[in-house]
Amino acid sequence: MKYIDAHTHLNLSEFSDDIDAIAEKTKNDDVIVVNVGTGRGTSQIAIELAEQYDHMFAIVGLHPIYAAPSYVNEASEDFDYDFYHNLIEKDIHNNIVGIGECGLDYFHGDANAKQKQKDAFHLQIRLAIDTNLPLMLHIRPSENTYDAYDDVLDILKEYKIKNPNLVGDVHFFAGTTKIAQEFLDLGFYISFTGVITFAKIYEELVAFVPIDRILSETDAPYVAPVPFRGRRNEPSHVREVVKKIAEIKGLDENDIAEQIMQNAKKLYRL
Ligand SMILES: [Zn+2]
Numbered sequence: 001m002k003y004i005d006a007h008t009h010l011n012l013s014e015f016s017d018d019i020d021a022i023a024e025k026t027k028n029d030d031v032i033v034v035n036v037g038t039g040r041g042t043s044q045i046a047i048e049l050a051e052q053y054d055h056m057f058a059i060v061g062l063h064p065i066y067a068a069p070s071y072v073n074e075a076s077e078d079f080d081y082d083f084y085h086n087l088i089e090k091d092i093h094n095n096i097v098g099i100g101e102c103g104l105d106y107f108h109g110d111a112n113a114k115q116k117q118k119d120a121f122h123l124q125i126r127l128a129i130d131t132n133l134p135l136m137l138h139i140r141p142s143e144n145t146y147d148a149y150d151d152v153l154d155i156l157k158e159y160k161i162k163n164p165n166l167v168g169d170v171h172f173f174a175g176t177t178k179i180a181q182e183f184l185d186l187g188f189y190i191s192f193t194g195v196i197t198f199a200k201i202y203e204e205l206v207a208f209v210p211i212d213r214i215l216s217e218t219d220a221p222y223v224a225p226v227p228f229r230g231r232r233n234e235p236s237h238v239r240e241v242v243k244k245i246a247e248i249k250g251l252d253e254n255d256i257a258e259q260i261m262q263n264a265k266k267l268y269r270l
Helices: 021-026 040-052 079-089 113-132 147-162 177-185 199-208 235-249 253-268
Strands: 003-008 032-038 057-061 095-106 135-140 169-170 187-191 215-218
Touching: 003 169, 003 215, 003 235, 003 253, 021 032, 021 040, 021 235, 032 095, 032 235, 032 253, 040 057, 040 079, 057 079, 057 177, 079 095, 095 113, 095 147, 095 169, 095 253, 113 135, 113 147, 135 147, 147 177, 177 187, 177 199, 187 199, 199 235, 215 235, 215 253, 235 253
Parallel strands: 003 032, 032 057, 057 095, 095 135, 135 169, 169 187, 187 215
Antiparallel strands: none
16 A cells, blocks of 8 residues: 555544445555544444455544533533443454544533543543543644644643653644654654645745654545645545645655555554
8 A cells, every 4th residue: 555544534424425435446546544433433433344354444532622511512522431442352354553533622522521522632642641541632722823833842742751662653744843842752653634735935945844753644535635625625635744744855655655554554553
């Protein structure tokens, strides 16, 4: 396989009508697909897809916006450590390659929600340490700040002292180069979506992250890249992300694709 979509959601209802066709297409397009859970139900579907298709893997966990009720989501769930631990214990074929997406989303949360998000995040870090799996981080600050990045870094630094093997990926990175450097120093990888194909502000960041620590993702069904904007995104479009990374870095697209695949294999132990 040539490409990897390191963070995507074929496990969401947007794909339930044509999942077989999309699975076939991603395979023909040479794309490895990592479906990321957002709660118990979508984590289970991600595992089922990975069991069904050889080119798919699963990440299981609770998205911060589902860790507390908010205006985007009236229902929420507490992070059930035993439920997820059990999924991983039963995973004899190593279809599960990470924990998440977890982290802090201050864009969507009040003070009460922030505390619930933190509780769920701590438990998921614990699970990642106990199962020796990497974290898939979702971090979204409140408007015009980097507050959620600062809090996640503080939490991770604390855990890193006793657990040097704790690693992961910062999905949909939108911080500063200084923040990126702090995650790199902690041994984390940084992934970019199709947003880099149309938002110029990402150029400096993409140029900054070293090629051996960068990952490509689509976050489908969201944020389709140019030339597919406004439509449902899909893992095959990760090629546009890789192309843009190559363009910004002034390197050959095939070389970058190969390097990103190596990075993903190392992080997810594929
Ligand atoms: Zn996502």
